[in-house]
Amino acid sequence: MKIEGYQSGEHYDEMLNPQGEIRTPYAEFFRNLKKVPTAKMNHLQFSANQTQRAMGMTFNVYHDNEGLEKILHLDIIPRIIANPEWEKLDKGLKQRTYALNLFLQDIYNDQKILKDGIVPEELILGSKDFLKPCIGLTPPKGIWCHITGTDLIKNKDGEYYVLEDNLRCPSGVSYMLESREIIKRAFPVLFNKIGVRPVSDYPAKLLQMLQFLSDKPKPVVGVLTPGIYNSAYYEHSYLALQMGIELVTGIDLLVKDKKVYMQTTKGLQQIDVLYRRIDDVFIDPLTFRPDSMLGIPGIFEAYKAGNIALANAPGTGVADDKAVYAYVPKIIKYYLDEDPILNNVPTYLCREKKDLDYVLENIEELVVKETNAAGGYGMLIGPKASKEEHAKFRELIKANPTNYIAQPTLSLSTVPTLTDEGLQGRHVDLRPYILYGDGIEVIPGALTRVALRKGSLVVNSSQGGGSKDTWILYS
Amino acid sequence: MLSRVANNIYWLGRYLERAENYARFIDVNFNLMQDLPMDLKEQWQPLIAATGDLQLYQHSYKDFDKNQVLFFLTFDQNNPNSMFSAISRARENARIIRENLSKETWEKSNQLYLMMQEGEAKKVWKKADPRPFYEKIKNQILLIYGIADSSVARVEGWYFRQLGQFVERADKTSRILDVKYHILLPSGSDVGSPLDFLHWMALLKSVTGFNTYRRIYGNINPLNVVEFLVLNKYFPRSIYFCLNEAEVCLHHISGNLGGGFKNPAEKAIGELRSQLEFAEVGEIIDYGLHEYLDNIQIKLNKLSDLIDSTYFRLQDNFISQNQNQ
Numbered sequence: 164m165k166i167e168g169y170q171s172g173e174h175y176d177e178m179l180n181p182q183g184e185i186r187t188p189y190a191e192f193f194r195n196l197k198k199v200p201t202a203k204m205n206h207l208q209f210s211a212n213q214t215q216r217a218m219g220m221t222f223n224v225y226h227d228n229e230g231l232e233k234i235l236h237l238d239i240i241p242r243i244i245a246n247p248e249w250e251k252l253d254k255g256l257k258q259r260t261y262a263l264n265l266f267l268q269d270i271y272n273d274q275k276i277l278k279d280g281i282v283p284e285e286l287i288l289g290s291k292d293f294l295k296p297c298i299g300l301t302p303p304k305g306i307w308c309h310i311t312g313t314d315l316i317k318n319k320d321g322e323y324y325v326l327e328d329n330l331r332c333p334s335g336v337s338y339m340l341e342s343r344e345i346i347k348r349a350f351p352v353l354f355n356k357i358g359v360r361p362v363s364d365y366p367a368k369l370l371q372m373l374q375f376l377s378d379k380p381k382p383v384v385g386v387l388t389p390g391i392y393n394s395a396y397y398e399h400s401y402l403a404l405q406m407g408i409e410l411v412t413g414i415d416l417l418v419k420d421k422k423v424y425m426q427t428t429k430g431l432q433q434i435d436v437l438y439r440r441i442d443d444v445f446i447d448p449l450t451f452r453p454d455s456m457l458g459i460p461g462i463f464e465a466y467k468a469g470n471i472a473l474a475n476a477p478g479t480g481v482a483d484d485k486a487v488y489a490y491v492p493k494i495i496k497y498y499l500d501e502d503p504i505l506n507n508v509p510t511y512l513c514r515e516k517k518d519l520d521y522v523l524e525n526i527e528e529l530v531v532k533e534t535n536a537a538g539g540y541g542m543l544i545g546p547k548a549s550k551e552e553h554a555k556f557r558e559l560i561k562a563n564p565t566n567y568i569a570q571p572t573l574s575l576s577t578v579p580t581l582t583d584e585g586l587q588g589r590h591v592d593l594r595p596y597i598l599y600g601d602g603i604e605v606i607p608g609a610l611t612r613v614a615l616r617k618g619s620l621v622v623n624s625s626q627g628g629g630s631k632d633t634w635i636l637y638s
Numbered sequence: 639m640l641s642r643v644a645n646n647i648y649w650l651g652r653y654l655e656r657a658e659n660y661a662r663f664i665d666v667n668f669n670l671m672q673d674l675p676m677d678l679k680e681q682w683q684p685l686i687a688a689t690g691d692l693q694l695y696q697h698s699y700k701d702f703d704k705n706q707v708l709f710f711l712t713f714d715q716n717n718p719n720s721m722f723s724a725i726s727r728a729r730e731n732a733r734i735i736r737e738n739l740s741k742e743t744w745e746k747s748n749q750l751y752l753m754m755q756e757g758e759a760k761k762v763w764k765k766a767d768p769r770p771f772y773e774k775i776k777n778q779i780l781l782i783y784g785i786a787d788s789s790v791a792r793v794e795g796w797y798f799r800q801l802g803q804f805v806e807r808a809d810k811t812s813r814i815l816d817v818k819y820h821i822l823l824p825s826g827s828d829v830g831s832p833l834d835f836l837h838w839m840a841l842l843k844s845v846t847g848f849n850t851y852r853r854i855y856g857n858i859n860p861l862n863v864v865e866f867l868v869l870n871k872y873f874p875r876s877i878y879f880c881l882n883e884a885e886v887c888l889h890h891i892s893g894n895l896g897g898g899f900k901n902p903a904e905k906a907i908g909e910l911r912s913q914l915e916f917a918e919v920g921e922i923i924d925y926g927l928h929e930y931l932d933n934i935q936i937k938l939n940k941l942s943d944l945i946d947s948t949y950f951r952l953q954d955n956f957i958s959q960n961q962n963q
Contacts, residue, residue, distance in 0.1 A: 219733065219748045391734050403737035410737040414952055415640050428644045428794065428891065428949045 164196050164204050169586050175319050175576040176588055177242060188245040188636060195353050196240075201585070207349045208239050208581050214345050220338070222624060223394045236629035237342050239349050242578045242591060242611040243357075243634045252315070252323060252595065253605045255504035258495060260311055260597050263328060263482050265498040267307040271297050271478060281497050282490045286514075290487075292480035294443060296450050296463060302476040303376045304600075309474035310369070310438075311597040312336070312610075315505070317576035324506045324573060326592065327488065330479040332440050335610040336596050337398035338630050340365060340405075343608070346632040358637040362608035365596070366405035372600030373406075373436045376472035382435035385409040385425070387416075389441050389457045399440050411437075418461030421468040436472045443477045485534040485568050486512055509571060513564040522560065522569040526553050529569040531560065544620060546572050575620055578631065580613060590614045591631065592622050609633040639794045643738055645950035646731040647795050651802025653728035654747075654779055657721045659810040660711055661776040663688070663817075665769055666844035673836050682707040688817040690935075691719055708763035713754075721775065722754050738795055742785045750778045794891060801887040801945070808880035809938050812931045814844055815867050819928045838863050845875045864927060865919040877934060881911040891949070903944040910937050 171179040178189040185193050196204075212234070221232035244252075269276050270287050277284045287293055312333025314326040343362055347354050373384045388399035390412050403410035415425055416434070424431035441458065444451040450463035465471045481487065489510035492503045511518035511529070522529060526545055533541035543556045560567045577588030595609040611631040612622035622628040667685050674681070683702040686695045691710075694717060699706050714720045729751040736744050753775060762771045790796050818841055838858050842848040847866065850873055855862040870876040885907045892900045899905040922930045 216752070217745055217749055219736075219744065386737075391730075396733075397736075400733075400736040404739075404741075408737075409640055409643075410735075411640065412642070415642050417953060426641050426952050428639050428641055 164199050164201050165585060166193070166197060169579060170588070172577060172588055173319075174574045174588070174590070175317055175321055177317075177576055177578045177591075188243045188248075191357050192241070192243060192353065195350075195356075204239070204581060211237055211239050211345050211349055214348070215341075218341065219397065220341055221397050223392060223396065235338060235624050236615060237338075237345060238580050238589075238613055238615075238629055238631050239346060240579050240581060240586075241346060241632045241634045242593075243636065245636050246638055249607065249635045251504065253607075255323075256311075256313055256595060256597050256605050257603045258499065258501065258504050259313070259325070259328065259491065260308060260599055260603050262495040262498050263311075263330065263491070264305075264307050264599065266494050267476075267479060267482050268301065268305060269498075270481070271300055276494070276497055279497070281493050282487070286486060286490075287481060290481050290484055292443070292478075292484060294451075294478040294481070297476075297478035300467065300478075303469065303472040306376070306599050307476040308479050308482070309372060309376075309476075309599050311599070312594045313597065315593045315595070316573060316591075317593070319574040322506055323593070324508050325488075325491075326508065327485070328483045328491070329594075330475060330483040331442065332475065333594070333596070334395040334398055334440075335594055335612075335630075336365065337401040339596070339606075339608050339610045339633070341401070342630060342632045357634070359634040360607040360637060362606055365606055365608075366402060368598055368604065368606070369402065369438070370406040370408070372598050373438055373472075373474060375600040376474065377435040379435055383409075383425075383433065384436040384438070385411045385434050387411055387413075387437045387439040387441055389413075389445070393440070395440065402438070409434075413441075413457045413459050416459045416462070418459060418465050421461070421465045421470055423459065423462055423465050423471045434471065436474070438474050443480055446473070446477060485510075485532055486514065486565075489568065508573060511569040513560050513567040513569065518569075519560070519564050522567075523557055526557060526569070528572060530572050531556055531567055531569045534566055534568055544572065547620075575614075575622075578611070578613065580615070580631075582615075582617075587617070589617075590620050590622065593633070607635040609635075639738075639798075641950050641952055643735050644794065644798045645946070646735045647738065647798040648802040648945065648950070650728050650731040650735070650747075651799035652806040653724040653731065654782065655803045655806035656719065656810065657724040657728065658776055658779040659807070659814070660689075660719075660721045660724070661772040661779075662844045662846075663814065664708065664711060665772045665776070666840050668767075668769055669843065670836065670840040673840075675833070680704060684817050685711070688813045689719060690813065691717060705763050708768065712763055713758050722758065725751055725754050725775075740785070740789050742789065743782060746778065746782045746785060750775070750782070753778060792890075797887040797890045798949075801884050801891070804880040804884040804887065805938060805942060805945075807875060808877045808884070809935055811845060811867055811875050811877050811880065812934050812938075814841060815864065816928060816931050817841065834860075842866075847873060847875060861919050861923065864922060868922065869914055869917060869919060878911070878914040881907060881914060885911050888945075901944075901948045903941060903948045906937070906941045906944050910934070910941070 169179065171181060171183065178186060178193065180186055215234050215237060221234055223232060266276065276282050277287060308330045310333060312329045312335060314329065315323045316326055317323050339362060370384065374382050385408055386399055386403040388396060388410055390396065393399070400410055409425065411425060417424055417426065423434050425434050439446060445455040446458045447460060447463040448455040448458050449460045462471065466473055466477070488507070489512055492507050495501060495503045511522050513519045513522055522531070529545045531543040531545070543552060545553070575590035575592060578591050579586050580589040591611050591613045593609050593611055596606045598604045598606070611633045612624070613629050613631050614620055614622045614627065615629045616627050619627065663685055667682065671680060682704055686692050686702070686707060689711065695710055698716065699710065710717055711720055713722045715723055717723060729747050732739055732744055732747040757771050762768045786799070818837060835858050838860060839848060842851050842863065845867065851863065851866050855866065866873060866876065868877050871878060873879055885904070888904050888907060889895070892904065894900040894904060899908050
């Protein structure tokens with residue numbers, strides 16, 4: 164494969180340093196890549212695409228109410244991270260998860276952090292994600308965020324920055340697992356030589372964590388899915404299959420005497436733990452949204468009575484709000500008396516007058532985000548947007564300042580990617596997965612999302628993003 | 639096992655068997671056409687009649703042109719029983735219960751669906767000889783059975799799929815036998831003629847039973863063929879055999895080891911199976927073959943409804959909640 168034309172550009176490139184020399188983690192990979200003819204690389208890419216199609220690794224996209232199965236493009240060139248760099252991420256993510264969990268327990272119970280004025284009361288109590296039915300509740304084993312998928316990026320300075328703490332139902336882990344299987348087949352020899360830490364035991368760890376939430380010796384565990392039309396259905400069924408547990412939908416379950424039962428061919432069977440992939444407010448039409456057709460009437464009462472564990476716990480959404488994000492360094496300091504290990508992106512909260520003025524003034528240089536939107540929607544990238552779009556967002560922000568935050572435009576690091584014009588750098592982010600059960604564990608792997616369009620910074624699958632296998636090295 | 643999942647597995651079994659049988663029907667009819675005298679060529683109507691979708695066909699098409707019939711039976715998505723419809727639904731069922739299938743079973747079912755898509759894109763029904771396509775589809779389905787046979791644990795899920803497969807196969811064998819009723823012979827005196835003989839032979843071939851029949855009965859004789867396909871105790875596509883297997887599945891599912899019946903589905907299949915067990919071929923002919931087969935098809939439909947109400951029907955969780963309050 165021809166590499167001579169590859170340039171690192173103005174961003175941090177994961178393979179080349181600014182002098183054009185290969186960085187250590189990529190040295191072995193690079194040496195091998197040079198020997199592989201371009202045609203062979205293209206063929207490997209083609210096989211990977213075919214494998215994905217045969218496996219039915221799809222996500223659903225909606226257009227005119229018609230679900231369409233799409234494949235998330237997997238670029239065969241891996242993103243490689245050396246162990247020392249990973250160690251720091253590992254520590255930082257554990258610290259963050261631990262602190263956010265304490266924060267959730269606090270705001271739904273004593274609210275000390277609000278009384279001490281560290282986090283503004285109205286930001287939490289006024290949030291639509293603050294679930295009043297959860298007040299006074301301690302979930303089984305005191306754990307709120309069992310599964311976290313934190314989004315990070317690497318900036319021009321070579322440092323990681325946390326973009327978002329996804330504490331609700333982070334998806335994508337099946338891509339991490341399946342992509343690894345495909346890439347192992349594409350580079351069998353190289354894979355062994357380089358020494359990549361395995362991720363394949365994730366389902367076993369996930370199941371262990373879920374079982375830990377119940378006091379029964381052999382708890383019955385299930386994955387709760389909204390159903391086949393949900394965009395992440397593939398993942399739900401994949402995880403259930405890998406864990407060897409039931410995949411249930413709302414209609415399979417019913418609640419009697421504050422206990423949750425599955426409807427089976429042998430009658431009702433009690434279920435003790437649910438890994439639920441349904442949003443908080445859809446989970447129980449009696450407690451939350453009465454129009455929910457996905458949920459199970461009465462399940463929240465069963466949860467309160469301690470007869471079912473839910474992962475993640477309802478109510479975690481309030482802590483990954485984009486405005487609360489700005490306070491995470493203070494939250495870490497407050498509960499742990501430690502300095503945060505991972506960087507936060509400086510965040511301007513439009514709800515504060517001083518910040519609002521700054522944002523309106525400097526909108527051309529900022530990224531503006533809606534506090535409650537996901538998937539890269541409701542977002543303005545200042546430097547890439549037109550004057551009209553700037554003006555439009557100024558108005559939007561003025562009309563509803565609490566709904567917006569702004570951050571300086573960060574540069575996303577690039578990783579070599581196979582394109583029609585040969586090997587080129589494309590921007591990536593990083594989503595590692597953290598499990599919180601009997602201790603906190605960061606899985607040594609991640610979903611690397613890549614913006615396939617040249618120069619694009621939007622990595623979301625719904626908007627032209629693809630993925631890469633992420634290799635965390637032993638050394 | 640979840641009732642919803644059991645339902646999906648049962649229908650996965652039925653749809654796969656349906657698609658496989660259609661592939662057989664078409665393949666055999668093609669062979670038969672080549673052997674017929676010139677003035678009798680291209681009899682495609684009996685095939686449609688046998689599937690029970692004659693009305694639906696005539697609603698959309700005027701004549702029984704080969705390409706049109708092939709399209710209708712294979713790719714027409716407006717035909718709920720076409721191979722594409724059956725395979726799409728089999729795959730949809732498999733997708734819903736992917737966590738209950740082995741990885742290979744899912745992947746092969748998915749590939750089967752992709753093969754149908756490819757066939758549609760290539761307009762296979764217009765080919766002078768589309769048989770390789772049907773052969774491929776049939777083999778892919780047999781591959782799925784093979785993988786399941788050597789990798790699926792003999793627990794509930796297995797028996798629900800087998801149940802679906804054998805109920806469907808019993809129905810399809812009764813229908814393929816009924817084709818003979820619909821195929822036209824030039825005149826009454828042709829009964830027993832070489833042409834008649836060709837028909838019966840084609841019929842046996844469509845269920846891969848020709849050689850087995852030969853070994854058991856020797857010469858082709860309509861009474862023997864009927865006996866073979868309806869009452870034979872050992873041939874895996876005879877109606878009796880299918881019913882017997884389906885009954886075994888039902889007993890495994892309920893844990894009924896003592897015989898008799900534990901639920902309405904077991905009662906219905908037990909009655910139908912013993913009706914055939916003690917029937918003689920002469921009685922069937924006296925009753926009227928077409929009427930006899932029709933009767934079996936109606937009873938199979940009732941059986942499927944009883945399986946549904948015994949195992950798959952879900953309580954509405956809203957109602958049960960209200961009753962509790």
